[in-house]
Amino acid sequence: MDVEDIEIELFVRAMQLRHGHDFTEYAPASLKRRVQQLVRTHHAGSISELNRRLLHEEGFVTRVIEGLSVPVSEMFRDPPVFRALRDKVLPVLASYPEINIWQAGCAHGQEVYSLAILLEEAGLYERTRIYATDFNDAALQVAAEGIYATRDARDWSRNYIEGGGQKSFSDYYSARYDFIKLDQRLRRNVTFFNHNLVTDEVFCEAHLILCRNVLIYFNNALQDRTLGLFRDSLVRGGFLCLGTRENIDFSPSAASFGDIDAGLRIYQAGAGVARPLAR
Amino acid sequence: MTARAAIAMGCSAGGLAALQRVLPALDRRLAVPVVVCAHTGSADVSLLVELLGRVSALPVVEAAEREPADPGVVHVAPSGYHLLVEPNAHFSLNVDARVTYARPSIDVLFETAAGAWKDGLVAVLMTGANSDGAQGLRAVRQAGGYALVQDPASAESDVMPRAGLDIAGADACLPLDQIAARLNQLCLP
Numbered sequence: 001m002d003v004e005d006i007e008i009e010l011f012v013r014a015m016q017l018r019h020g021h022d023f024t025e026y027a028p029a030s031l032k033r034r035v036q037q038l039v040r041t042h043h044a045g046s047i048s049e050l051n052r053r054l055l056h057e058e059g060f061v062t063r064v065i066e067g068l069s070v071p072v073s074e075m076f077r078d079p080p081v082f083r084a085l086r087d088k089v090l091p092v093l094a095s096y097p098e099i100n101i102w103q104a105g106c107a108h109g110q111e112v113y114s115l116a117i118l119l120e121e122a123g124l125y126e127r128t129r130i131y132a133t134d135f136n137d138a139a140l141q142v143a144a145e146g147i148y149a150t151r152d153a154r155d156w157s158r159n160y161i162e163g164g165g166q167k168s169f170s171d172y173y174s175a176r177y178d179f180i181k182l183d184q185r186l187r188r189n190v191t192f193f194n195h196n197l198v199t200d201e202v203f204c205e206a207h208l209i210l211c212r213n214v215l216i217y218f219n220n221a222l223q224d225r226t227l228g229l230f231r232d233s234l235v236r237g238g239f240l241c242l243g244t245r246e247n248i249d250f251s252p253s254a255a256s257f258g259d260i261d262a263g264l265r266i267y268q269a270g271a272g273v274a275r276p277l278a279r
Numbered sequence: 280m281t282a283r284a285a286i287a288m289g290c291s292a293g294g295l296a297a298l299q300r301v302l303p304a305l306d307r308r309l310a311v312p313v314v315v316c317a318h319t320g321s322a323d324v325s326l327l328v329e330l331l332g333r334v335s336a337l338p339v340v341e342a343a344e345r346e347p348a349d350p351g352v353v354h355v356a357p358s359g360y361h362l363l364v365e366p367n368a369h370f371s372l373n374v375d376a377r378v379t380y381a382r383p384s385i386d387v388l389f390e391t392a393a394g395a396w397k398d399g400l401v402a403v404l405m406t407g408a409n410s411d412g413a414q415g416l417r418a419v420r421q422a423g424g425y426a427l428v429q430d431p432a433s434a435e436s437d438v439m440p441r442a443g444l445d446i447a448g449a450d451a452c453l454p455l456d457q458i459a460a461r462l463n464q465l466c467l468p
């Protein structure tokens with residue numbers, strides 16, 4: 001085993017034993033790159049030095065969580081997904097008097113606002129509650145503020161239109177110099193809070209769970225456990241939407257989901273068709 | 280030296296034409312995974328997969344999350360994600376920030392492939408107009424892997440191979456039409 005891999009194991013142990021954060025079941029290649037990035041960000045020189053600070057330096061763990069989280073997101077990422085949600089999922093949700101949506105791993109909140117806009121335009125937002133969760137407090141704070149760089153707005157405006165938006169994206173924000181601020185009315189039914197998918201439990205009965213590009217950081221065992229958590233959180237017939245390149249073929253828990261649009265990774269709980277397990 | 284265990288290739292501007300020259304000349308008996316990271320700038324890599332599939336000696340597929348890097352198959356990185364090779368030689372994807380302005384990034388593929396295959400890896404850096412891949416190539420060499428760089432003079436855009444040679448050096452620097460033959464030689468038992 002090379003020295004760096006040993007240092008990473010020690011890092012993971014320190015996070016676990018000292019701070020109660022469990023990264024043992026994250027996919028190792030991504031985790032390694034992020035730890036290396038942390039060394040550079042904090043001019044630590046080596047992972048061992050990072051570990052020393054993690055053990056001894058008050059508050060350093062928060063910086064580390066922020067570095068391991070990398071809350072990269074976009075509004076209306078993969079526009080066809082939002083179109084499909086509008087056409088195939090919202091009409092079913094419309095039959096419920098109250099709608100609960102869990103957005104797990106909401107990062108800087110771009111998807112939360114995208115979802116709120118989608119629901120607003122479908123006339124469903126008034127009776128919807130969105131639970132937007134992440135395990136990175138700093139990211140949750142940014143998400144709640146809804147302030148983003150103006151240079152991203154053009155791409156997002158294109159995504160919005162491709163995703164079936166009915167107005168103009170600029171109707172939803174005010175622009176000031178280098179920043180745009182999303183209309184804060186969009187978050188009137190959003191609750192942001194810290195929830196760790198590895199250690200925390202079911203907290204609501206959801207009709208739709210959106211968890212895109214989060215499980216890609218987990219190994220097969222943790223992906224499977226998290227899909228089990230989603231299954232247990234969803235009402236019968238509730239929907240699950242994952243990132244468009246995610247693969248659930250290795251997860252036994254995925255057997256309880258049927259396909260709504262397999263290509264876009266939109267599934268329905270208890271929809272009968274058991275998914276075959278890969279190899 | 281025993282035969283190498285895997286091939287990783289990176290290219291950018293001019294990459295399609297370069298791959299269309301190299302992949303047809305690979306030996307059909309090649310029993311190692313071939314992993315390609317090409318910056319295409321398009322949102323969907325399926326067109327690239329199709330174009331390469333028409334001419335390649337080996338089947339070409341989009342690299343899929345959690346699936347093994349199958350031998351005798353060319354796996355192409357999907358657009359919008361970094362493609363990583365896990366220590367068990369299965370693929371993973373992430374949406375971390377762009378590296379040297381790119382996602383997928385060749386550096387990310389090369390570094391993680393080096394972690395998985397160590398001295399069994401052959402990394403090929405070809406035509407391109409930016410320096411992605413150079414750091415990755417260095418990691419490959421540090422892990423004992425073999426670095427093959429396209430001769431900049433034969434590259435449609437020479438920035439990428441030049442950066443590779445500057446930063447990492449190479450075990451071989453060959454014109455485009457000799458790359459496949461070298462790969463066959465290195466990877467056939």
Ligand SMILES: C[S@@+](CC[C@H](N)C(=O)[O-])C[C@H]1O[C@@H](n2cnc3c(N)ncnc32)[C@H](O)[C@@H]1O
Pocket residue numbers: 069070071072073074077104105106107108111133134135136139195196197198211212213214217243374375
């Ligand atoms: C790449 S972002 C996904 C953003 C958004 N869903 C998208 O696809 O654009 C991944 C997010 O997952 C969060 N995350 C990672 N591990 C987590 C865990 N164990 N519990 C909760 N959130 C987690 C990170 O903090 C990060 O904000």
